[in-house]
Amino acid sequence: MLGGGVVAGVFGSLLGLGGGILIVPLLSLGFGLPVREAVGVSLVCVIVTSGASAAVYLERKVANLRLGMVLELFTAAGAVVGGLVAFLLDDRLLAALFTGMLLYVAFSMLRRARAPEGAAAPESPAPSAPASEGRRFIDSLSGPGYQVHHLRFGAVGAVFAGVLSAILGIGGGIVKVPLMHLAMGVPLRVATATSNLMVGITASTSAIVYLLRAGIDPYVAGPTALGVFVGAAIGSRAAHRVDLRVLRFLFVAVLLYTAFEMGRRAAGSG
């Protein structure tokens, strides 16, 4: 369990993902835990990994604290709803949802691996609306060299990210990063760092629901979270020595195999 956590932490750190995407399959397929119990443990792990790295991003002024806090109000609301919904869902349905998410991430990574490095980010148009109260607030969320827009759309997307995080035990970066980068005009680096900062509140809000509803096993969560923490530290130090393109293809293969196994579990034959 500790070793599996280390592997999840290394992969997650190198590829900019929370460990959740590997922890849930590891615990449910590898150790026979019900998916919901694995999700509860995974939430604890993603908070641990986000805590240390979010601090670094804040110190380096990469994460946008204000924007992160505004959006995490909505991810937290989604997380409360998702945390309650998760306890109503059947284990096989949870496995099926997780399979869909694994396939989505695998194909997204494959597309990114094929795309040329340093693809251009969308332009952030300059502010054109009159300086109303709302406009001034949105301006206060923008950072050096970029203007935040489509805040309402961002809020709706953030609720969805929160629900997804609570149901699947992931940080929700797969929704938040594209949302901020593509829809709200935030540079990718800032979007990734801000998403990382937001993971703490998103996952801890749903983790509270899991904790109070006996959805977290401390004997499983302890070694796994410790492993993920150590793995993330190793990953961040090894990042510059690893060929990320090769690693991405390897990770896609792991995701596809995991999706196949989770799919079998969802179908009742795994």
Added chain:
Amino acid sequence: MTERSLESSIARLLTAGTYVSVTLIAIGVVSLAIAGTSPLDSAPPFDPARLGADLAALKPAGFLWLGILGVIVTPAARVAAALVGYARSGERPMLVVSALILIVIALGVLSGTSAS
């Protein structure tokens, strides 16, 4: 309080909270191994009333639960620190946002307790 010093304070809080929690979890994992308990064995449920006694008795579950609690509470403490910072600098919109986040977290606690 400037935005920069608020961010630095929050970063320190996050680092301290994470490291203290992970240390407690590590102590719990080592005690679990020493006691020869498998992670797949049945674990005691979360009971705040028993936490102090478990810690005093150096039981693995006590350290693990306290560490997990620390992990979960650290992000909320970060929002509380931001609330204080924005209150001091008189930034009403961000003060309201911080307060609303804490209210949503409280709703999570309420919904978790009432449903359990």
